[in-house]
Amino acid sequence: MVMYMIExxxxxxxxxxISEDIANKMLKGNLVPGDKLPSIRELASIYTVNxxxxxxxxxxxxxxxxxxxxRGIGTIVSKSIYIEMYKNKLxxxxxxxxxxxxxxxNYTYEDAITRIKEKWDK
Amino acid sequence: MVMYMIExxxxxxxxxxISEDIANKMLKGNLVPGDKLPSIRELASIYTVNxxxxxxxxxxxxxxxxxxxxRGIGTIVSKSIYIEMYKNKLxxxxxxxxxxxxxxxNYTYEDAITRIKEKWDK
Amino acid sequence: MVMYMIExxxxxxxxxxISEDIANKMLKGNLVPGDKLPSIRELASIYTVNxxxxxxxxxxxxxxxxxxxxRGIGTIVSKSIYIEMYKNKLxxxxxxxxxxxxxxxNYTYEDAITRIKEKWDK
Amino acid sequence: MVMYMIExxxxxxxxxxISEDIANKMLKGNLVPGDKLPSIRELASIYTVNxxxxxxxxxxxxxxxxxxxxRGIGTIVSKSIYIEMYKNKLxxxxxxxxxxxxxxxNYTYEDAITRIKEKWDK
DNA sequence: GTGGTCTAGACCACA
DNA sequence: GTGGTCTAGACCACA
Numbered sequence: 001m002v003m004y005m006i007e008x009x010x011x012x013x014x015x016x017x018i019s020e021d022i023a024n025k026m027l028k029g030n031l032v033p034g035d036k037l038p039s040i041r042e043l044a045s046i047y048t049v050n051x052x053x054x055x056x057x058x059x060x061x062x063x064x065x066x067x068x069x070x071r072g073i074g075t076i077v078s079k080s081i082y083i084e085m086y087k088n089k090l091x092x093x094x095x096x097x098x099x100x101x102x103x104x105x106n107y108t109y110e111d112a113i114t115r116i117k118e119k120w121d122k
Numbered sequence: 123m124v125m126y127m128i129e130x131x132x133x134x135x136x137x138x139x140i141s142e143d144i145a146n147k148m149l150k151g152n153l154v155p156g157d158k159l160p161s162i163r164e165l166a167s168i169y170t171v172n173x174x175x176x177x178x179x180x181x182x183x184x185x186x187x188x189x190x191x192x193r194g195i196g197t198i199v200s201k202s203i204y205i206e207m208y209k210n211k212l213x214x215x216x217x218x219x220x221x222x223x224x225x226x227x228n229y230t231y232e233d234a235i236t237r238i239k240e241k242w243d244k
Numbered sequence: 245m246v247m248y249m250i251e252x253x254x255x256x257x258x259x260x261x262i263s264e265d266i267a268n269k270m271l272k273g274n275l276v277p278g279d280k281l282p283s284i285r286e287l288a289s290i291y292t293v294n295x296x297x298x299x300x301x302x303x304x305x306x307x308x309x310x311x312x313x314x315r316g317i318g319t320i321v322s323k324s325i326y327i328e329m330y331k332n333k334l335x336x337x338x339x340x341x342x343x344x345x346x347x348x349x350n351y352t353y354e355d356a357i358t359r360i361k362e363k364w365d366k
Numbered sequence: 367m368v369m370y371m372i373e374x375x376x377x378x379x380x381x382x383x384i385s386e387d388i389a390n391k392m393l394k395g396n397l398v399p400g401d402k403l404p405s406i407r408e409l410a411s412i413y414t415v416n417x418x419x420x421x422x423x424x425x426x427x428x429x430x431x432x433x434x435x436x437r438g439i440g441t442i443v444s445k446s447i448y449i450e451m452y453k454n455k456l457x458x459x460x461x462x463x464x465x466x467x468x469x470x471x472n473y474t475y476e477d478a479i480t481r482i483k484e485k486w487d488k
Numbered sequence: 489g490t491g492g493t494c495t496a497g498a499c500c501a502c503a
Numbered sequence: 504g505t506g507g508t509c510t511a512g513a514c515c516a517c518a
Contacts, residue, residue: 013507013508013509014508014509015508015509024226027226027227027228028226028227028228029228039489039490039491040490040491040492041489041490041491049509049510050509050510050511050512051491051510051511051512052508052509052510052511052512053508053509053510055491055492055493056508056509058491063307068376069376069491069492070376070490070491070518071376071379071490071491071492071516071517071518072489072490072491072516072517072518073489073490073491073517073518074489074490074491075490075491087227090223090227091224091227091229091237094220094223094224095237095238095241096241098216098220098238099238099241099242101212101216102216104146104149104150105149105150105209105212105213106149106150106151107213109238109239109242112238113235113238115213115217116217116220116221116231116234116235116238117231119217119218119221120221120231132312132313132314132315135501135502135503136502136503137502137503171503172503174502174503175502175503178502178503257492257493257494258493258494259493259494268470271470271471271472272470272471272472273472283504283505283506284505284506284507285504285505285506293494293495294494294495294496294497295495295496295497295506296493296494296495296496296497297493297494297495299506299507299508300493300494302506313506313507314503314505314506315501315502315503315505315506315507316501316502316503316504316505316506317502317503317504317505317506318504318505318506319505319506331471334467334471335468335471335473335481338464338467338468339481339482339485340485342460342464342482343482343485343486345456345460346457346460348390348393348394349393349394349453349456349457350393350394350395351457353482353483353486356482357479357482359457359461360461360464360465360475360478360479360482361475363461363462363465364465364475379516379517379518380517380518381517381518415518416518418517418518419517419518422517422518
C-alpha cells in the first residue's frame with residue numbers, strides 16, 4: 001500500500017480531504033482489513049501537514065468505524081464488516097442524491113439513464 | 123410564487139442553502155424569467171435570517187447569471203438562456219460526479235443502473 | 245446559569261472533566277434546552293484553558309447530542325429529548341455497572357441495599 | 367486456578383484490565399492467599415501481551431498489597447487480611463460513587479433502589 | 489515508537 | 504463576534 005501526496009483543494013478542510021483519500025483506498029481495496037496504517041507522524045510527513053491534522057483524520061475515520069486506533073500500537077483498518085457497512089451507506093446516499101437531483105430538474109428515469117450511458121466511458 | 127421557509131442543515135452555510143432553494147425554484151419552473159424576487163428585507167423575513175445573508179445569496183445567484191440586480195427596481199430572474207445554461211452545467215456536473223463515485227467503488231455501468239432502477243420510484 | 249472553575253484532576257484529560265462538568269449542569273437542570281452556552285473564548289477564559297480544549301469539549305458534547313454547535317452563532321443546549329436520552333443511558337449504565345461490581349464480590353441484593361442505606365445520607 | 371484470555375477494551379490501559387482480571391479472581395476466591403501466580407513470562411503468553419505489561423500489572427497489584435513479589439520464588443497472593451482490606455475499600459468506593467451518581471441526577475433513595483431491584487436478576 | 493492531550497496563536501468563513 | 508481549521512511544538516502514558 002502506497003500513500004501519496006494529494007493536491008489539496010483549498011476550499012475544503014484538509015483533514016476531510018485526507019480522510020476521503022484514505023477511505024477511498026479502502027473502498028478500492030488498496031487498504032484491507034487488518035492493514036496497519038503508517039504512524040501519525042509518518043502520515044503527517046507524507047501529506048506534509050501537521051500531526052494534529054492527521055490525528056483529526058484518524059478521529060474522523062474511527063467515528064465511521066473505518067479504523068481502530070490503539071494507543072501505543074498504531075492504527076489498523078477495521079474488520080471487513082465495517083468497511084462494507086460504510087460502502088453500502090455511501091452508495092445508498094450517492095444513488096438517492098443523484099435521483100433527487102435528476103427529479104428536481106424534471107428528468108425521467110429514461111433521461112437519467114441516457115445521460116449516464118453517454119458519459120460512462122468518457 | 124411562494125417562498126417558504128426551509129429546514130436548514132446546520133453543517134452547510136445558510137446562504138448556500140437559500141441560494142439552492144431559489145435556484146431550484148427556477149429549475150422547476152416555479153420562478154420564470156422576468157419574475158421579480160421579493161426585496162432583500164422581505165426575503166430576510168421570509169427565511170428568518172439576517173439581511174446580510176440574503177445579500178450574499180443575491181451575489182451568489184448573480185455570479186451564475188441566474189438573477190439580475192437592477193438598481194432602483196430590484197432583483198429579476200434572468201433570461202431563459204441563462205437558466206438553461208445553468209441547468210445544463212448542473213446536469214453535466216451531477217452526472218459526472220455520480221459516475222466518478224460509482225467507479226470509485228468499482229461499480230460497473232450495469233451495477234449503477236440497477237441501483238438507480240431499484241430506487242427511482244421509492 | 246453560572247459557570248465556575250473546577251479543580252482539575254490531573255489524571256484525567258481536562259476536556260473530559262469540563263465536558264462532565266457541563267453535562268452535569270444539564271442533568272441537574274442548571275442548564276436547560278435552548279440555553280446558549282458562553283462562547284468558546286469565554287469558556288476558555290472561565291476554565292482557564294486553551295480555546296482548542298474547549299473546542300474539543302464542544303465536539304465531545306455534540307457527539308452525545310447534548311449541544312448543537314452552530315457556526316457564527318454559538319452553542320445551544322439540545323432539545324429536551326436528547327438530554328433525556330443521555331440521562332437514561334447514563335443511569336442504565338451506572339446501575340448495571342454497580343450491580344456487576346456487587347455480584348463480582350458475591351454480594352446479594354440485600355447486602356447491596358444495606359450498604360446503600362447506610363451511606364445514603366452521609 | 368486457570369488464567370484465560372480476556373477481551374480487551376481498547377480505551378483502557380491493558381495493564382489495568384489485566385490487573386482487574388487478576389484482582390477479581392481474588393475477590394471471587396478463585397485465587398487464595400499463598401497461591402503462586404504463573405511467572406511473568408507465562409502470564410505474558412497467557413494474555414498474549416508484552417512481558418513489560420505484566421511487569422506493570424505486578425507492580426500495580428503489589429501497590430495494593432494484593433501480591434508479594436519474592437525474589438527467586440515468584441509472585442504470591444497476599445495474606446487474607448490484605449485481600450479483605452482491598453475488598454472493603456473497593457465496596458466502600460463503589461457504593462459511594464454509585465450514590466454520588468444517583469444524587470447527581472436528583473434520584474431519591476427510593477428511585478435508586480427501584481432501579482437496582484428491576485435490574486438485579488436480569 | 490505509538491497515539492493522546494494541551495498550549496499559544498494565526499487565519500478564515502459565516503451571521 | 505462566533506465557531507472551524509491549522510501549525511508548531513511540548514509533554515505524557517502505554518506497549
